[in-house]
Amino acid sequence: QVQLQQWGAGLLKPSETLSLTCAVYGGSFSAYYWNWIRQPPGKGLEWIGEISHSGSTNYNPSLKSRVTISVDTSKNQFSLKVNSVTAADTAVYHCARRRREEVTTFRNFFYYYMDVWGKGTTVTVSS
Amino acid sequence: QSALTQPASVSGSPGQSITISCTGSSSDVGGYNYVSWYQQNPGKAPKLMIYDVNKRPSGVSNRFSGSKAGNTASLTISGLQAEDEADYYCSSYTSSTTFVFGGGTKLTVL
Numbered sequence: 001q002v003q004l005q006q007w008g009a010g011l012l013k014p015s016e017t018l019s020l021t022c023a024v025y026g027g028s029f030s031a032y033y034w035n036w037i038r039q040p041p042g043k044g045l046e047w048i049g050e051i052s053h054s055g056s057t058n059y060n061p062s063l064k065s066r067v068t069i070s071v072d073t074s075k076n077q078f079s080l081k082v083n084s085v086t087a088a089d090t091a092v093y094h095c096a097r098r099r100r101e102e103v104t105t106f107r108n109f110f111y112y113y114m115d116v117w118g119k120g121t122t123v124t125v126s127s
Numbered sequence: 128q129s130a131l132t133q134p135a136s137v138s139g140s141p142g143q144s145i146t147i148s149c150t151g152s153s154s155d156v157g158g159y160n161y162v163s164w165y166q167q168n169p170g171k172a173p174k175l176m177i178y179d180v181n182k183r184p185s186g187v188s189n190r191f192s193g194s195k196a197g198n199t200a201s202l203t204i205s206g207l208q209a210e211d212e213a214d215y216y217c218s219s220y221t222s223s224t225t226f227v228f229g230g231g232t233k234l235t236v237l
Contacts, residue, residue, distance in 0.1 A: 043230070060128070060225055061128065110161075112178075113175060115178075115184065117172035
């Protein structure tokens with residue numbers, strides 16, 4: 001059974017860099033895109049971005065200038081960094097997986113949903 | 128990208144059916160059959176309930192169903208049970224090759 005275990009600093013000051021890591025236990029690492037999603041207190045989910053095992057990334061345009069997602073395939077881990085944080089970055093941050101497309105002789109399969117999620121890490125930005 | 132629009136809250140009595148709407152645009156919900164729905168209980172991670180508009184993952188009750196008409200997707204829960212009380216979020220793939228979520232709907236079982 002696949003498990004996503006995440007960790008990182010929970011309390012930051014404005015202008016610091018948020019740094020979180022998510023480790024994947026079980027299942028294939030290369031067959032998926034690895035995502036970060038956040039949820040501010042009392043608000044909805046916001047997609048941050050994703051990365052493939054080869055390092056190909058895709059980001060939310062509203063966060064792209066401050067966000068970097070990286071991958072360490074030797075450890076089956078991927079990480080999130082958000083620069084210059086403010087109080088607006090206070091949220092529960094979740095990692096999640098999305099299956100990569102499958103190309104076959106007869107048809108291609110696409111997967112546009114997150115089927116396994118990490119439990120979430122609370123990050124608070126406060127002076 | 129703008130968040131998809133969901134009602135803030137819906138409610139229903141046990142045994143009844145409820146429907147949660149999710150409105151986007153032709154660049155997301157209306158343009159692709161890639162709408163998914165997630166259930167989230169307090170302090171827990173979201174759980175996938177519906178994908179590709181109307182498909183259920185293994186293990187999800189057939190009381191949950193999804194549909195789409197134009198730029199609006201819907202999640203219907205039939206035979207409402209107390210355990211269905213949770214927050215529900217829709218999500219869609221977009222023309223920018225990104226994902227967008229709805230603001231969430233709190234379901235109360237009366």
